[in-house]
Amino acid sequence: MKIVFASLGKGVIACALCLAPFHASLAKEKEPLILSPSSKWNLNYADDSCKLARFFGTGDDRVAVTISRFESGNSFHLAVAGKPLTHFSADHITMAFGPDGGSLNRGFMAGSLGTFKPALFGSSAHLLKRDDNDNYEEHAANTLRDLQTPPAADEEAAIQWLEVRQKARAPVHIELGSMGQPMAAMRKCTDELMTHWGIDVAAHRQLANLPIPTKSPNKWLTSADYPSHLLARGAQGIIQFRLSVDADGKPTQCHIQQSSRPEGFDRAVCKALMKRARFEPAHTRDGKAIASYWRNTVRFVAGR
Template structure:
């Protein structure tokens, strides 16, 4: 994940006061008020349980595969979207709807269960069509992982990220474990948990895997061969140096515009980018142009290699976040 921020930034309970007017009956009355207050808090923190109100829908887009489903009804209706831009086990997760109105992108956790994966960093707030607000997370996993994903960390290491991406691509499907996942929870301290009854995720994730494998073949990628690679393209320098604050479009920064851009670079057998393709963008289009212009000018790689040491053409993909200065 590349974080690009405006020049104004360096980088990527309440108080209750009770006044006793008198003793005696006043104290008893106040005690009753406190009991009612704590009872109301307990009631507010009961989970909001949302059942499915539609079937899963899988969208075969030109540059992504998206699983979407609606849960709840009326003002409690939410949308859940799982998006993948390449084969592997990680995905982007979006949950949107009025029940999330008082949740903060800086303090939430999304967890799959029982005993599934969780995500508690890197969220951004926005909207999803008519569903507002929306919370967007990246590098989510349905299942628990043994390794740490550094893509959202300040300690991001591009070599480790390339190795992680290859492990994710080569990891065998865990169909039984995916089938055991039944729900998703959005949690935040002092807020009522939103509990979303997903149903078994076995068949939806199997369909998603088929979609992403087909997607990559449309890029000219031999998915089976890539699952046998020794390494994917590795940046020769930190990708964080490929884009700087100077690349933030000045007109968009002045307006406080922000954006998330999913991109893919085609990388030849010499490690040179040959094409920049925007897979998904929150727009405005000025962000898309800025990303591709900078990447095609500055990105350099060690090429992908087969296990017998032969350099081959491949791809490298990531995300850029444009965050306005405060």
């Protein structure tokens, strides 16, 4: 078994954006299944997240697409679910936004999305192309850049579709429509979300740095932190969390933003992080240390 952060450090299960263009080896060998919208976009203002959701196709071809964010920025968690994905493998797919958008080709997990089965989930997705890395200091710099520099409205508006691809299978081509207005609404939601945490969003857009871990976060959780009663029954979990970090770089509060449960995983994450997590605190551009936050995802993976 292992416990890993979803987006930081070498050797972790990384949900990262693929930099390379779609390779010829993944070229479409069959005509795509084209799905048109069958509902409007719905934006859910939850206590700890903002979620866009829309349905596409009808009957047995109906799929659900969700785009979720847990903070301001440009990355999001992507889920596509429905019967057309029945024979797709989470280990061998690519999800690509187009034309000329970002693509995600690793770190997917399979599951269900309410009554929609199967579902494929990916994190650290981006609507537009971007560089990515596994170094946590560079990751923090990219997170701050995303917070400070939203994409141009016309760039997001140019994204029109999402395609799920796997070699030797007919792609599922989802006609999203222009993503300009939906993503603008999402950004407004996440900015409001952060104000509920006591975060000055405008001030954070002027920071020199967000909190940076003083050592690799992968050292904050060990196999000993895997709840034994959950490991015994092979239970696995995905935990979205947020740490409040004071001006000395110490966590003052651990908050679970979303969890696949059981709750034993939630308690294990917060107990370990409050004890071991330490940071270089956030600084203003004039060098003043201020209170801020740090958020990430932890996965408990049994049997590997």
